[in-house]
Amino acid sequence: MTRQQVLDLYFLDARHKLIELAAFLDRIERAEGKDDFRLKSFRAALTKLDGKKKNKAKAVLLAFSDPTIAPIAKATSKGAVGAFPK
Amino acid sequence: MRYIEPHAHMVSRTTDDYERMVLAGCEAVCEPAFWAGFDRSSVAGFHDYFSQLTEHEPKRAAKFGLKHFCWLCINSKEAEDVQLAAEVIALVPEFIERKNVLGIGEIGLNKNSRNELRVLEMQVELAAKYDQLILVHTPHLEDKLKGTRLILDVLKNDKRIRPERVIIDHVEEHTVEMVLDCGMWAGMTLYPETKCTPARAIDILETYGRERIWMNSACDWGISDPLAVPKTALEMKKRGHLATTIDDVIFQNPKKFLQQSANFKLT
Numbered sequence: 001m002t003r004q005q006v007l008d009l010y011f012l013d014a015r016h017k018l019i020e021l022a023a024f025l026d027r028i029e030r031a032e033g034k035d036d037f038r039l040k041s042f043r044a045a046l047t048k049l050d051g052k053k054k055n056k057a058k059a060v061l062l063a064f065s066d067p068t069i070a071p072i073a074k075a076t077s078k079g080a081v082g083a084f085p086k
Numbered sequence: 087m088r089y090i091e092p093h094a095h096m097v098s099r100t101t102d103d104y105e106r107m108v109l110a111g112c113e114a115v116c117e118p119a120f121w122a123g124f125d126r127s128s129v130a131g132f133h134d135y136f137s138q139l140t141e142h143e144p145k146r147a148a149k150f151g152l153k154h155f156c157w158l159c160i161n162s163k164e165a166e167d168v169q170l171a172a173e174v175i176a177l178v179p180e181f182i183e184r185k186n187v188l189g190i191g192e193i194g195l196n197k198n199s200r201n202e203l204r205v206l207e208m209q210v211e212l213a214a215k216y217d218q219l220i221l222v223h224t225p226h227l228e229d230k231l232k233g234t235r236l237i238l239d240v241l242k243n244d245k246r247i248r249p250e251r252v253i254i255d256h257v258e259e260h261t262v263e264m265v266l267d268c269g270m271w272a273g274m275t276l277y278p279e280t281k282c283t284p285a286r287a288i289d290i291l292e293t294y295g296r297e298r299i300w301m302n303s304a305c306d307w308g309i310s311d312p313l314a315v316p317k318t319a320l321e322m323k324k325r326g327h328l329a330t331t332i333d334d335v336i337f338q339n340p341k342k343f344l345q346q347s348a349n350f351k352l353t
Contacts, residue, residue, distance in 0.1 A: 001325055009324060010285065057286065061260040065231035066198075075166045075197035078121075080227035 041083035087111040089315050089336035092344065093192075093221070093255060093273060093302035095120055096143055096154070097135075103305070103312045104150040110316040113337070114153040114352055116344065117143060118192035118221050121163040123307050129173040132160065136177065140184040155350060157191035157221050158182065165196070165205035175208055182216055188347045189213065191221025192255060195233040198225060206240055214246040219347050221273075224256045227280065234261040238268055251346055255302070256281055262290055266298060271343050275304040276314035284318035288325060291335065300340045 001009070028039060041064050048059035066084040088111045096104070096117050107115065117139060126132060139156040147154035158181055160174040181187060190213040195202045213220045220241075225233035234254065241247050249269035257265055257272045258281065265272045274290060275281040282290070287301055303314035311317070319332050344350040 005326075013285075055259070057289070058259040061258055062231065064228050065260065066228050068232060069235070071198050071200045071203050071236060073200060075199040075202060078163050078196060080197075080225065080229050082227045084228040 037085040038081065038083040041086065044086075087316060087319055087336075088113050088333070089319065090340040090344070091115040091303060091312075091315055092253075092300050092340040093118060093275065093304045094312060095304070095306035096147065097138055098307035099305060099312060101146065101149070104147060104152060107312055108150045108152050110313055112152060112316075114155065114344075114350075115147060116155045116157070116188060116340075118157040118223075119159050119161060120192060120223075120306065121161045125164055129170065129177060132174045133177055136181045140181055140186055144186050153352060155186045155188050155344070157188050157219075159190050159193045159209055160205065161192060162194045162196040162202050162206070162223060162225075165202045166199060168201050168204055171205040171208065175205075175212055178212060179216065182218070185349055188344060188350060189219030189221060190216075191219075191253075192223035193220065194223035194237055194255075195225050196223075196229070198229055198233045198236060203236060203240070206237065210240060210244055210247065214244060219344075220247070220252045222252065222254045224254060224261065230256070230258065231260055234264065238264060238270075241270070242268060250298075253300070253343060256304070257290075258282060259286070259290060262294055262299075266294060269298075271298045271300065274299065274301045276301060276311070276318055277304070278309055278311060284314070284321040287318055288322055288327075291322075296331065296335050296339065298339075298343075299335070300343065301336060 028035065045060045045063040048056055048063055064083045091107060091112050094115050094117060096115060119135065119139060136158055144154040158178050160171045165171050190209055193206055193209040195206060222237055224230050224237065241252055253271040253273050254265040255273035256275045262272050274287045276284055276287055291299060301315055301318055303310060303312050305312040315336055319336050322332050
């Protein structure tokens, strides 16, 4: 596809998602109390969107990922929360 | 349009879903053994589940003219209890000769624990002993990168395992390359909120090519869409992909991998 075709097909969808993301951050900032590592990871991931570097989706996924190598001693839960405390 | 749904948990779906899938062009559905959303209390629960996958569910699919295949294992979410896992693994040979069984899956990791890894190794041993195809679940969200690396290490270190007989499922942009580089197949799961959206899955195809890649809905009891594969095919069409390219991805590729099992027959 040409860039014009990509814009025609996906611009409105991406615009919608960007506004949702901005509104989420506004909501967080309006709320009271402490945040946690998830917001820190989120803000770190946001920095991957800036600039002309390629593979932005991969960079965002890596920003949320557990970078360690060794297996953990025991699984104490089953779920994932979407970010790793760094 | 015709397609194969290579990963769907139909025991969690309604007969309406079977009908909609067939109307959309589905010619075969493959069901890996997975977590029920709660831990089974004993090995007897797995015996019943394996009976459901090999006896009851094929009949339910057949009512809609759809071929049903399955994979057997203990899933990684119930693998922290190694004793239970060993008992379940000991059950599998009783079912492995059944005519709709394709291999061992979906094995893998969930939280990347030592016990999960031990059970993964036990199930890789089972697959090697019975010369079975392997379908691997990779962990969710922040655990996926580490888990995929650990899984690939286990598989690469076992020289009996031929990479072309292994599918690593639920890949995303940060894991697909390492899977394909190992010579294994990569599965992209199309979920509304996690894993891949149709648009991202097609991005991956356009970036890494369509060799040794398939797409699946992995529809289950959670937020998922049993028509995710044909909807992604429609998205490919919107992007201008040829009908033959779409057919390669959603029909020929899964057929090529799955036909490595003598049990996979579409007619």
